[in-house]
Amino acid sequence: VRFTGFIPMEEAWNFAASAAVCLSPFYPAQVLRSTSPTKLVEYLALGRPDEALALLREALAAGGRGPDLHSDLGLALGILYARGLKEVQGLRQPALRSQRLARLNQDCKGPALEHLRLGKGGAGPEHLYAEALIAAFEGRNGEALSRTSAALAAAPWFYECLLLEGKLGLTQSLQRNPLEAAEQSRDLGHLEALGRTTDRLLRLAPSLPEAYYLESDRWFERGRILEVSDAEAGEAAYRTGLQWADRGLAVDSEDPDLLIARARHLWVLGELAQRGGKDPREAFQSARASADRAARVQPDRGFIFRNRANVLAAQASWLASTGQDTAEAVQGGLASLERALVLDGRDLPGLRTLAWLQGFRADALRSRREDPRPAYRAAVDVYEEILQAEPQDPMATANGGLMHGLLFELDLEEGRADPALLDRGLTLLDQGLQRSPRNVAAWANQTFLLRLRARHAREGGLDPSPFLDRGRATARRARDLATPDPAAYYEQGFLELEAAEGGGSGATDRLRAAEDLFRGAARKNPRESDAWRGLA
Numbered sequence: 001v002r003f004t005g006f007i008p009m010e011e012a013w014n015f016a017a018s019a020a021v022c023l024s025p026f027y028p029a030q031v032l033r034s035t036s037p038t039k040l041v042e043y044l045a046l047g048r049p050d051e052a053l054a055l056l057r058e059a060l061a062a063g064g065r066g067p068d069l070h071s072d073l074g075l076a077l078g079i080l081y082a083r084g085l086k087e088v089q090g091l092r093q094p095a096l097r098s099q100r101l102a103r104l105n106q107d108c109k110g111p112a113l114e115h116l117r118l119g120k121g122g123a124g125p126e127h128l129y130a131e132a133l134i135a136a137f138e139g140r141n142g143e144a145l146s147r148t149s150a151a152l153a154a155a156p157w158f159y160e161c162l163l164l165e166g167k168l169g170l171t172q173s174l175q176r177n178p179l180e181a182a183e184q185s186r187d188l189g190h191l192e193a194l195g196r197t198t199d200r201l202l203r204l205a206p207s208l209p210e211a212y213y214l215e216s217d218r219w220f221e222r223g224r225i226l227e228v229s230d231a232e233a234g235e236a237a238y239r240t241g242l243q244w245a246d247r248g249l250a251v252d253s254e255d256p257d258l259l260i261a262r263a264r265h266l267w268v269l270g271e272l273a274q275r276g277g278k279d280p281r282e283a284f285q286s287a288r289a290s291a292d293r294a295a296r297v298q299p300d301r302g303f304i305f306r307n308r309a310n311v312l313a314a315q316a317s318w319l320a321s322t323g324q325d326t327a328e329a330v331q332g333g334l335a336s337l338e339r340a341l342v343l344d345g346r347d348l349p350g351l352r353t354l355a356w357l358q359g360f361r362a363d364a365l366r367s368r369r370e371d372p373r374p375a376y377r378a379a380v381d382v383y384e385e386i387l388q389a390e391p392q393d394p395m396a397t398a399n400g401g402l403m404h405g406l407l408f409e410l411d412l413e414e415g416r417a418d419p420a421l422l423d424r425g426l427t428l429l430d431q432g433l434q435r436s437p438r439n440v441a442a443w444a445n446q447t448f449l450l451r452l453r454a455r456h457a458r459e460g461g462l463d464p465s466p467f468l469d470r471g472r473a474t475a476r477r478a479r480d481l482a483t484p485d486p487a488a489y490y491e492q493g494f495l496e497l498e499a500a501e502g503g504g505s506g507a508t509d510r511l512r513a514a515e516d517l518f519r520g521a522a523r524k525n526p527r528e529s530d531a532w533r534g535l536a
Contacts, residue, residue, distance in 0.1 A: 049079040071119030071130045075160075077112035078133050082167075084108060100345070109137060125151035125158050132164060141168050159205040162197055166214040169194040170221070191222050209255040212248025216241045216261045223268070228438050231484045235272050241265050259294035260307045263287040267314045274318050276484045277525035284315040295336075302344030309337040309353045316360045321529060326364045333357045348386060352395050355382035359403060373410060379403045387428070397432025398442040401425040405449040417456055425449050443478035444487035447471045451495045458502055471495045486524035486531060493517035493534045 053076040059069060084104045116130045132147035145168065148161035169190070198215040205211055219241030227234025242265040248258040270283035291308035298304055312333030316326040334357050341350050362375030383400030386393050404425030411417040429446045433439060450471035454464035472495065478488030496514035500507040514534065521531035 049076045049083075052076045053080070067119045068126065069119075070115040071126055074112045074114075074116030074119055074130060074133065077108045077115065078137065081108035081112055081137070113137060125155035125161075128154070129158065129161055129164070132161065136164065136168060144168060157204060159201055159208065159211075162201040162204065163208070163210060163214075166194060166197045166201060166211075169197060170214060170217055188222065188225065191218055191225075194218050207251055209248050209252045209258055212244055212251065213255070213257050213261055216244040216248065216258070216265070219244060220261070220265060220268075227272070228483075229481075231272060231276070235269065238265050238269050238272070242269070254293075254297050256294045256298040256301070256304055259290045259297065260304055263290040263294065263307060263311050266290065267311045270318065271314055272484075274321065274527075275486075275525060277527045280318050284311070284318060287311045288315065300343065302340040302342075302347075302350070305336045305340035305343065306350050306353060309333040309340060309350075309357065312336065313353060313356050313360065316357070320360060320363055320367075322527065323529065326360055330357055330360050330364060334361075346385075348389060348393075351382050351386050352393075355379045355386070355396070355399065355403075358382065359399065362406070373407065376403050376407050376410075380407070383428075392431050392435040394432055394436045394439055394442070397428045397435075398439055398445055401427075401429035401432070401442070401449065402445040404428070405445065405452055408449075408452055412452060412456060412459075419453075419456065422449055422453055422456070426453075437477075438481055440478050440481050440483050440485045440488060443474050443481075444485070444491045447475045447478070447488065447491040447495060450474065451491070451498050454495070454498050455501075458498075464498070464502065468495060468499050484524060486521035486528050489517045489521035489524060490528065490530045490534050493521065493531075497534070 053073070056069065056073050056076060060073070081104060084100075113134060116134050119126075119130045128147050128151035132144045132151065135141070135144035135147060145165060148165050151158050151161045195215070195218060198211060198218060201208070201211045202215065219237050223234045223237035223241065225234075226237055242262060245258050245262040245265060248255060249262065252258070264287075266283045266287035270280035270287060273280040273283060288308075288311050291304075291311045294304045295308055310333075312329045316329040316333065319326045319329060333353070337350060337354050337357065341347075341354070344350060356379075358375050358379035362372035362379065365372040365375055380400065380403045383396045383403065386396040387400065390396065402425070404421050408417055408422045408425070411421070426446065426449050429442050429449065432442050433446070436442065450467045454467035454471065457464040457467060472492060475488050475492035475495065478485075479492075493514045496510045496517065500510040500514065518531050518535035521528055522535065525531070
């Protein structure tokens with residue numbers, strides 16, 4: 001392990017002993033008899049808290065005592081608690097969530113707090129850090145940060161304090177909706193402050209994979225906020241985050257969190273390339289390779305398989321937009337997601353990806369002239385399940401509204417459409433836009449549903465103009481956001497084609513307006529098939 005700066009000689013010997021422990025896993029009992037058990041916590045720096053915990057418990061059973069040992073036991077249990085809590089928080093089923101949380105509290109949180117309190121009997125920065133962990137576990141983040149600051153003032157080399165500060169800062173950022181945070185400049189200021197923490201951490205512990213993961217994730221959060229209003233700035237942030245993930249993988253090429261961070265940056269960059277008319281093939285292939293590698297390294301974490309499913313879903317979206325076969329990507333994504341749901345239960349992130357993949361499966365069936373209704377209904381059912389837990393979930397409202405519209409369109413073509421289905425879709429979109437008014441996809445989907453409403457009215461002998469006027473207004477709202485997404489242009493183009501179907505003196509003007517809109521969509525993304533289909 002490489003360190004920079006000066007540290008006390010006693011600590012240098014401790015680190016040397018720790019390295020000996022890490023390199024001697026074949027003789028844990030002998031090591032325990034000849035080396036201070038507290039040094040075994042260095043397993044934690046390698047991302048192996050289970051092994052650290054087993055050895056520390058063996059030390060306790062062999063008669064080891066003292067505040068250092070208890071502090072180390074509390075730290076190992078605390079890391080396991082934090083890892084488990086992250087996975088429990090997204091579980092959809094209340095009974096399962098409560099059951100998992102109770103077991104996690106019993107197995108990790110309770111014992112962690114007990115050991116950390118026993119460890120407070122000592123003196124020095126290690127015990128300030130133990131107090132910070134206790135405060136963090138109990139949700140007193142301000143107190144936790146004051147303790148880490150005090151510990152760092154006494155021992156500037158204490159990288160674990162910086163790591164805890166970084167994790168608290170990143171958790172705070174992850175709790176924010178990027179579509180809302182984009183309008184709050186203080187969010188970027190918060191990420192800048194987090195960057196100062198990760199910069200100190202990386203200079204102090206350049207061999208710590210978690211430090212690179214924090215910095216990579218910080219840039220991902222920055223990209224989420226920036227891309228809403230500035231696609232180029234968002235893309236630059238994602239590319240910087242990808243570079244940090246690659247730097248971390250140069251330290252530890254098998255770190256599963258860094259592999260997933262790399263896959264996540266690449267899949268978003270692929271989506272941005274797709275929207276901008278560029279070829280995303282290389283980004284999606286690289287994302288998939290990283291996600292596959294993470295699944296091989298750690299096959300027992302639902303988080304990893306859920307992210308692999310997201311990569312495959314994004315790839316399927318691109319394949320569908322270019323007329324290529326999506327079956328392999330969709331089936332692989334569904335298989336990965338099934339594995340994630342078995343490991344994590346029906347958590348909200350997993351359900352979002354499941355519904356997304358069901359939508360792609362339906363689109364593929366429709367393109368082959370097979371009945372897509374069962375797949376669309378399956379997607380609708382999953383979105384409704386999400387909305388029971390999160391009534392204004394941005395993805396469930398935008399895509400759930402779209403699925404209702406696609407089902408209505410199929411029925412409309414067969415002359416048996418139920419307007420209630422379309423009304424439900426419009427209601428979902430309205431709910432989502434109240435929370436996230438910068439969601440371009442939701443505005444474009446609403447334009448599509450209003451076009452279907454206008455067609456239904458026209459074919460029923462009613463006046464379609466109220467729905468056409470409202471559709472134009474929603475499309476304008478989407479275009480005003482000035483993103484590279486061409487959906488608002490081609491959706492209004494199809495709306496104007498619907499208006500022209502009614503004939504009359506204004507039909508030619510409507511066709512010319514549609515032509516301009518489709519050409520605008522093609523300028524936004526020359527590879528957008530709907531733009532060329534509409535123009536034809």
